[in-house]
Amino acid sequence: MPFFDSGEYFQMTPLIIFPPAASATYIPLGVSYLKAYMDKQKGPGSLRVVDLNIRLWNHVADREEAFEDYRSFVKGEKGFFSKSYLQSYLAVRQNLKKKINDYLDRVALYLNKGELGFDLEKLFVFLTAYISSDSLFLGFSCLFPDQLLFALGFTRWLRETGYQRQIYIGGASVMLCPPEDLLESALWLDGLIMGEGELSMAALVDGLPPQEIPGFVWRNKGRIIRNRKPDSLSLKSIALPDFSWADFRDYFNPEPVLPVLLSRGCKWRKCRFCAHNFSFSGYRSIQPSLVADWFQQNFEKQGIRFYYFADQYLDSQVLEPLADELISRNLPVFYTFMGRPAADMTRELLDKLYRSGCRWISWGVESGSKDILDTAEKGTFPEIISGVLKNSREAGIKNLAMMIFGLPGSNDKALQETFNFLEENSSYIDTLTSSEFLLYQDTPFGKNPGKFALVPEGPIEFCRIGEKSISTVQTSYKIMENGYLRMPRGPEESDQWLKRKPWIYPPSIFDHIPSEHYLIISAIAREPDVPVRPFPLKEII
Numbered sequence: 001m002p003f004f005d006s007g008e009y010f011q012m013t014p015l016i017i018f019p020p021a022a023s024a025t026y027i028p029l030g031v032s033y034l035k036a037y038m039d040k041q042k043g044p045g046s047l048r049v050v051d052l053n054i055r056l057w058n059h060v061a062d063r064e065e066a067f068e069d070y071r072s073f074v075k076g077e078k079g080f081f082s083k084s085y086l087q088s089y090l091a092v093r094q095n096l097k098k099k100i101n102d103y104l105d106r107v108a109l110y111l112n113k114g115e116l117g118f119d120l121e122k123l124f125v126f127l128t129a130y131i132s133s134d135s136l137f138l139g140f141s142c143l144f145p146d147q148l149l150f151a152l153g154f155t156r157w158l159r160e161t162g163y164q165r166q167i168y169i170g171g172a173s174v175m176l177c178p179p180e181d182l183l184e185s186a187l188w189l190d191g192l193i194m195g196e197g198e199l200s201m202a203a204l205v206d207g208l209p210p211q212e213i214p215g216f217v218w219r220n221k222g223r224i225i226r227n228r229k230p231d232s233l234s235l236k237s238i239a240l241p242d243f244s245w246a247d248f249r250d251y252f253n254p255e256p257v258l259p260v261l262l263s264r265g266c267k268w269r270k271c272r273f274c275a276h277n278f279s280f281s282g283y284r285s286i287q288p289s290l291v292a293d294w295f296q297q298n299f300e301k302q303g304i305r306f307y308y309f310a311d312q313y314l315d316s317q318v319l320e321p322l323a324d325e326l327i328s329r330n331l332p333v334f335y336t337f338m339g340r341p342a343a344d345m346t347r348e349l350l351d352k353l354y355r356s357g358c359r360w361i362s363w364g365v366e367s368g369s370k371d372i373l374d375t376a377e378k379g380t381f382p383e384i385i386s387g388v389l390k391n392s393r394e395a396g397i398k399n400l401a402m403m404i405f406g407l408p409g410s411n412d413k414a415l416q417e418t419f420n421f422l423e424e425n426s427s428y429i430d431t432l433t434s435s436e437f438l439l440y441q442d443t444p445f446g447k448n449p450g451k452f453a454l455v456p457e458g459p460i461e462f463c464r465i466g467e468k469s470i471s472t473v474q475t476s477y478k479i480m481e482n483g484y485l486r487m488p489r490g491p492e493e494s495d496q497w498l499k500r501k502p503w504i505y506p507p508s509i510f511d512h513i514p515s516e517h518y519l520i521i522s523a524i525a526r527e528p529d530v531p532v533r534p535f536p537l538k539e540i541i
């Protein structure tokens, strides 16, 4: 009898797993929204969550004194937290990260060659202790590609060692591989969940037949079937995440920094390079007063002060009412978000954001060349970006500029314009990240490559399962220039920038620390080298 038909099905609950490897400072958001939705729809306790990522970090830290010492410092157990102390722990942090990465290499080898190795087997056995065998099914929520890799290896091992229940994988990173390729090779999986997971999860829990589960990818008589994506879920039914499953003291932060969304999807949705829109349905936002209520409750009950908005970006229409709400409540909370440096981010608004607790904004600057910004359809200009950065800095907010090198249409002139821009605005930019342009199949650049002189060559491999190569939806490409094919400009431009960068932006600890620590230091210490005494967290109620 199929498991779906058995009477015991309805007495059990699913277990949702946040697998390694993500940052040890990240308190998972997607699973917390799933929990909030399921508890509201099906009653409290209808979904259980376990964060195996943080279990792994703590497991590794438990095994070496230097790691334990670092963990104790970043958790604020040594009494204070400052930029110079963080600096002194940089090498230990990198070693700890390397241990985690070594596990990922072993998982890749296991998937490819079937070679498990003693260490990886020991780790899998350790993690299995957190998985109850009486779960209705296991769902792995993978935000980052490394998590997808780990989840593939771990689920294979679970199946090989006799795990009986259904196993599904979902989350944003599943969208990075063609699901048919994944399911054809990962025969131990029962299905994949594409897009926002709430409706799919509810349908799975209700035991609906596979063809009725939105966003579900499954096997039927040797064929892989991809159901249509879930409809956009109204945010009225799922306003805020539920972190009640988490013990914040497990995470590597002196105080909890909670992620939250004010909206889902991207309102602009036009940038031609952007692959972020694959996993979300249409744009929706929630009432800022709901978020302010939630901040207030969290502060009063647990003393939580730090948040980051994980939205694709926030614009003035949602930010202004949020700031008004927070100012009127006089709440001692601090937050960060991602912004598009466009004309609506006025000095007046930025002043208000500062007063409401905003201490840091990551700006999608991308380029300092008007032509490149136009080609990418960013909807803003270097002069506007420059004004926004200046106003933000003068309002007291730290600016992180996110740059992309080698965007389509780039040339020596455009690169020089970007260098000039970064130099001229260096007094307004506190730190920056640089990445190289990647071509994704379903983006506007990927759908119409010829128009932008891009010549796709073929998908890039994600991993190998046995002999089979699992590709990504990212494509390698060349550029057509004056009738000749040439290599993409990203690596060369990035290299040139990294050689110039130290002269304009001296190396800083902020280039290396997790965003949660950056927020805490920028928020609490006006002068970032002043030690910060962590706020005593109230017992979780």
Ligand code: SF4
Pocket: 266, 267, 268, 269, 270, 271, 274, 275, 276, 277, 312, 313, 340, 364
């Ligand atoms: S880069 Fe940001 S603003 Fe542009 S489409 Fe993507 S998510 Fe939207």
